[in-house]
Amino acid sequence: MTGLIESIVIPLVDHPEAIAVTEMQEDTKIVYHLTVHESDAGKVIGKNGRVAKSIRTLVYAARPKAEKRIHLDIM
Template sequence: MKALIETIVTPLVDQPEDIVVTETEEDTKIVFHLTVNQNDVGKVIGKNGRIAKSIRTIVYAAKTDTNKRIYLDIM
């Protein structure tokens, strides 16, 4: 899942070397924390959050066979 998030976000940013995806797993959910360069945050979120919503939709659709909820946190 980390590779998927990185693959989606890399073409959107000017500094792809600053992309960091960390995973936190809890009992009922898995949270992915996406961190990009401060100058690229707006590009990843997009106007009115449209790009962020699209990224989340793809990540949620690609969910594995676990029964845990998946969340994507963009910082």
């Protein structure tokens, strides 16, 4: 899943080397923390959060049904 998140975000940013995706397993969900360069944060979040919402929709749709719920935090 981290590869999917990175492949979505890399074309959006000016500093692809600053992208970091970390995964944390919890009891009922898997949390992914996406960190980008501070100058790229606005590009990843988008106007009114539309780009971030689209990224989350794609990631949630790619989840296998048997897997835990997924949550994506963008920092």
